Amino acid sequence: MANDIQKTKKASLSTQGYRGTRDFFPEDQRLKKYVYAKIHTVMHSFGYEEYNGPIVEHLELYAAKSSEEIVREQLYSFKDKGERTLAIRPEMTPTLARMIASKQRELTRPIRWYSIPTCMRFERPQRGRLREFDQLNVDLFGGIPLDEDVEIILTAIEVLKSVGATDEQFTVKVNHRGIINAFLDHNLSISKDIIPQLLRLLDKRDKISSEVFHTECKKLELDDKKIESLEVFLNSSIEEIIQILKENSLDAIELKKRIDILKELTNSQCVKFSPDIMRGFDYYTGMVFEVFDNHPDNNRALFGGGRYDNLVGAFGGDELPGIGYGMGDVAILNFMESHNLTPKLKKETDVCVLRFSENDRLDSLKISTILRNYQIKVEAPIVQSKFGKQIQNAEKSGAKAVVFRGNDELQNNLFAVKWLHSGEQETFAIEKSGYEQFIKKLKNI
Structure with missing residues (x-):
């Protein structure tokens, strides 16, 4: 068994590219x-x-x-x-x-x-x-x-x-x-x-x-x-x-x-x-x-x-x-x-949509699709984690806001927004006027 593992290691491909070329992460x-x-x-x-x-x-x-x-x-x-x-x-x-x-x-x-x-x-x-x-x-x-x-x-x-x-x-x-x-x-x-x-x-x-x-x-x-x-x-x-x-x-x-x-x-x-x-x-x-x-x-x-x-x-x-x-x-x-002219650049994400459970998958995908139709860069959730962890990931992505729908928002036909630069939170209606109000505020940040 040990010999098989050793052979596998030897057969592994190198992670180094051809000399004089670059990987662009x-x-x-x-x-x-x-x-x-x-x-x-x-x-x-x-x-x-x-x-x-x-x-x-x-x-x-x-x-x-x-x-x-x-x-x-x-x-x-x-x-x-x-x-x-x-x-x-x-x-x-x-x-x-x-x-x-x-x-x-x-x-x-x-x-x-x-x-x-x-x-x-x-x-x-x-x-x-x-x-x-x-x-x-x-x-x-x-x-x-x-x-x-x-x-x-x-x-x-x-x-x-x-x-x-x-x-x-x-x-x-x-x-x-x-x-x-x-x-x-x-x-x-x-x-x-x-x-x-x-x-x-x-x-x-x-x-x-x-x-x-x-x-x-x-x-x-x-x-x-x-x-x-x-x-x-x-x-x-x-x-x-x-x-x-x-x-x-x-x-x-x-x-x-x-x-x-x-x-x-x-x-x-x-x-x-x-x-x-x-x-x-x-x-x-x-x-x-x-x-x-x-x-x-x-x-x-x-x-x-x-x-x-x-x-x-x-x-x-x-x-x-x-x-x-x-x-x-x-x-x-x-x-x-x-000359110290290299800028610190983040991902070009505008909004991260968050999820709470398996039950809100379709709602999160719907709101992600609607926002993208307004030419907004949106990251939809594909993994489930704690709310605080999702916020941290959104901040790392350079997002200006996170969007989610909890029980209260689902019952009242709303979506919630947490502005990451200020920590403030507000709600908008799930309708054209609500989306447009949110987009206008997002673009002004």
């Missing part, structure tokens, strides 16, 4: 729903429409349009029963570009779309980064680049503010791919074959030491003088960059326009020029940006994005300039936690 789901509701409100206020796409795509879509790092190291790929090579989406942008290209001539411009898909990447789980995550994607196509760039950053700022953030708690760092390309090409005379590798090195510059950065630059054929010039460039203001680039400073001048407008609109210093912001994705061609948490315990990049003028055209349609960004749900939840 009701309290976790409430917070997630709260944040997403804020996001939806912000996006709709700017005129963006929600879309979605498949969780799997043909592998070649990501091979062509995602970064080399994602495809080589982080992609979950597999063959289906028809021997087609597919991949679980690691990001939404390639799917978005495919969808836009498929109906490009039918869509009214500008195209303002957003989505919050679940994505997966095979990487080492750590704070702010998991293997499975939801990611807000906001994209804008078919407008004037200056106006698009300003608007897209404003939406990002407003998303953070919608969960309670202030301007002092984050910084939006902006750059332009054309600026660094012009500097490397015209000022340092770097070979065009080396520039993509150097951009990837610059993208991870803040994650490596100065010694390692210097060594890696040497491997890319930069001498000490060029490395020194590069360091000076990466620590220059936008005004200094314009002077450094001289006749090649058009992109820098255009970026300064965007920064000036954003500073005027946000009335703060949360927008900052940072020539070291690169963004690792190969499809970015213009302005790029990252949003950083200023809290010392979470001083890291939260999310970012940029302009990709050639992405849609790669599917055979007309070129359609666009800009967008992705914000992971893990990052924004960590941001909220760091």
